[in-house]
Amino acid sequence: MKRTPVTVTDPQPGTPTPGVSGPVTVPAVSVASSANLTRNSRAERARMPVALAVVEEVAISHGVCIRPITQRVTDTVTGEITLVDVPCGATMEAKCPPCAERGRRLRMHQCRAGWHAESDPIPNPDPSTSAQRELAEVRADVTAVRDEFLALGDVDSAQAATETLEQLDRELAALGVRGSLEPDKATSGRRTRSTKRRQDAPDLPKKAMAKTTLGRTFPGNGGTVYRPSMFLTVTLPSYGRVDRTTGAPVNPGTYDYRSAARDALHFSRLLDRLVQNLRRVAGYDVQYFATVEPQRRLAPHAHFAIRGTIPRTLLHQVIAATYHQVWWPATDTPVYTDPHRVPIWDIDATGEDGGYLDPGTGAMLPTWDEALDDLDELADLYAATGNAAEIEPQHVVRFGAQADIKGLVSGTPDADRRIGYLAKYLTKDIASCHADTDGDPAVAAHTDRMVEALRFEPCSPTCANWLRYGIQPKNARDGLTPGACKAKAHKREHLGYGGRRVLVSRKWSGKTLADHRHERRAFVLALLGIDPDTEQATAGDKTADRYMWEPMNPADAPPLATRLLHAITRRQTWRAAYESARDGNGPPPVDSPSIPEPRIAESATEGDDCR
Numbered sequence: 001m002k003r004t005p006v007t008v009t010d011p012q013p014g015t016p017t018p019g020v021s022g023p024v025t026v027p028a029v030s031v032a033s034s035a036n037l038t039r040n041s042r043a044e045r046a047r048m049p050v051a052l053a054v055v056e057e058v059a060i061s062h063g064v065c066i067r068p069i070t071q072r073v074t075d076t077v078t079g080e081i082t083l084v085d086v087p088c089g090a091t092m093e094a095k096c097p098p099c100a101e102r103g104r105r106l107r108m109h110q111c112r113a114g115w116h117a118e119s120d121p122i123p124n125p126d127p128s129t130s131a132q133r134e135l136a137e138v139r140a141d142v143t144a145v146r147d148e149f150l151a152l153g154d155v156d157s158a159q160a161a162t163e164t165l166e167q168l169d170r171e172l173a174a175l176g177v178r179g180s181l182e183p184d185k186a187t188s189g190r191r192t193r194s195t196k197r198r199q200d201a202p203d204l205p206k207k208a209m210a211k212t213t214l215g216r217t218f219p220g221n222g223g224t225v226y227r228p229s230m231f232l233t234v235t236l237p238s239y240g241r242v243d244r245t246t247g248a249p250v251n252p253g254t255y256d257y258r259s260a261a262r263d264a265l266h267f268s269r270l271l272d273r274l275v276q277n278l279r280r281v282a283g284y285d286v287q288y289f290a291t292v293e294p295q296r297r298l299a300p301h302a303h304f305a306i307r308g309t310i311p312r313t314l315l316h317q318v319i320a321a322t323y324h325q326v327w328w329p330a331t332d333t334p335v336y337t338d339p340h341r342v343p344i345w346d347i348d349a350t351g352e353d354g355g356y357l358d359p360g361t362g363a364m365l366p367t368w369d370e371a372l373d374d375l376d377e378l379a380d381l382y383a384a385t386g387n388a389a390e391i392e393p394q395h396v397v398r399f400g401a402q403a404d405i406k407g408l409v410s411g412t413p414d415a416d417r418r419i420g421y422l423a424k425y426l427t428k429d430i431a432s433c434h435a436d437t438d439g440d441p442a443v444a445a446h447t448d449r450m451v452e453a454l455r456f457e458p459c460s461p462t463c464a465n466w467l468r469y470g471i472q473p474k475n476a477r478d479g480l481t482p483g484a485c486k487a488k489a490h491k492r493e494h495l496g497y498g499g500r501r502v503l504v505s506r507k508w509s510g511k512t513l514a515d516h517r518h519e520r521r522a523f524v525l526a527l528l529g530i531d532p533d534t535e536q537a538t539a540g541d542k543t544a545d546r547y548m549w550e551p552m553n554p555a556d557a558p559p560l561a562t563r564l565l566h567a568i569t570r571r572q573t574w575r576a577a578y579e580s581a582r583d584g585n586g587p588p589p590v591d592s593p594s595i596p597e598p599r600i601a602e603s604a605t606e607g608d609d610c611r
């Protein structure tokens, strides 16, 4: 992927590249206190702001990235080398506040772009051609042959057929067919039994789906058309009573940390199910922009901007009926609890791959696939013997009773306020969204207990914690220790939720985040009266094929303070040009040295607090 530099080098040929050589213009930054250094005591000196920290603060106040990455850009035609600072692009405020804020605003823009769309952002696919249909039929025949060989155990012939299928798929793709006809795992052939069979759909009224992503519209007076949409908040169930202000449990001893941990781990799957069920009952291809955030009690919840409206009672019905079953081996009884007696890796255990052995007997632990086969066999056994008992999922996750549903009409202040609400915590990690309870001992203890509850819960089939329950994790390898899984979900910053914080359906705006970024840049250029195709606009935008981008060793890059000071100066210049143009004070100064970053001034939209 090509990078689009946002920080732009000086477009005038022959002038020194900012940040590389030439004098550094220091803007009005007060670092004067350092002049008194010699007259102060060591303790006083320690309290003084460090020069770099001061520059960083100024950079932040100007919206300039504080951790820019220097790239060496070589013009392969002229041989000219330029150093370009690219913003770090961090999404978390703790890493880089200006980049995180820019990312948050881009997400708000993306949310706004799709919520009340008036036409389907992605048109329906064209009908298939006869050539495509013919080839698909051939593919079906070869698939049948392949399956027959597989059933006969003739692996070589099956492999040959698989290669033919791959060839056919390439030809289909060449004919303009999107997507794949067969998921990859179909040929390797495991895991299609009980784990799938038991993930049944809830009992909900089903409606035929219209080929549209748009909801209903309602005519108003004087030709206006109302386009109502929805804002939905779904939460997880209660694990015990919590303090309303801090979110900490009233009785930590009885608070159900285990359920809280497991629900958080599988929350993203539950959200997937919700969307599937919604589409099944809504009668149209429901599109959404959702964000996942923690409540004060540290359980994740999700806000959904939904295009179109679904009757409230039906929506409540769908939320109540939605659940996700986790078909994993049971984890009620740990097998290895002594940290000094854990399964041992043996490189020769399975001949080539290695595996984990019981530390006492030296017997190999069941592999992940074997453990799932055991589950299937048990289910088959129950079914064959007419036993009423059924195997239980490791966990079932459902929503809590509290669901907040709001109807909205496009273009109203409330709709805009909700966008701010959706994006409010995006730049903070899960554990630090509620700054006002920072340092509260009850909250800190609650967080500790949540982390502890997550420590030994398996987060995925590949989690090291399976060893604690006597099962080799999927893709087992040397160096796994139960209780020390490195996955995101176990970390304090994530508290069980390892998924993405923003979930956007494919046909929300029909554009990628990069598309939206370009759109915003074009908007600013237009405001400044600059044609995006001119030399002035593209001088710093070295994305053409003739430019070769290479990351530069940070040790060889100019000092960070120098680079930040240059960036601040550039920012001030274009900011002035941008504001002048925005306020209608005529065109920007002609000698504007660089193109503004794609940033649109937006009124601050503070949402309500998340509870």
Ligand SMILES: [Zn+2]
Residues within 6 Å of the ligand: 065, 066, 067, 068, 087, 088, 089, 090, 096, 098, 099, 100
């Ligand atoms: Zn940054």
Ligand SMILES: [Zn+2]
Residues within 6 Å of the ligand: 457, 458, 459, 460, 462, 463, 464, 465, 485, 486, 487, 490
């Ligand atoms: Zn894990």
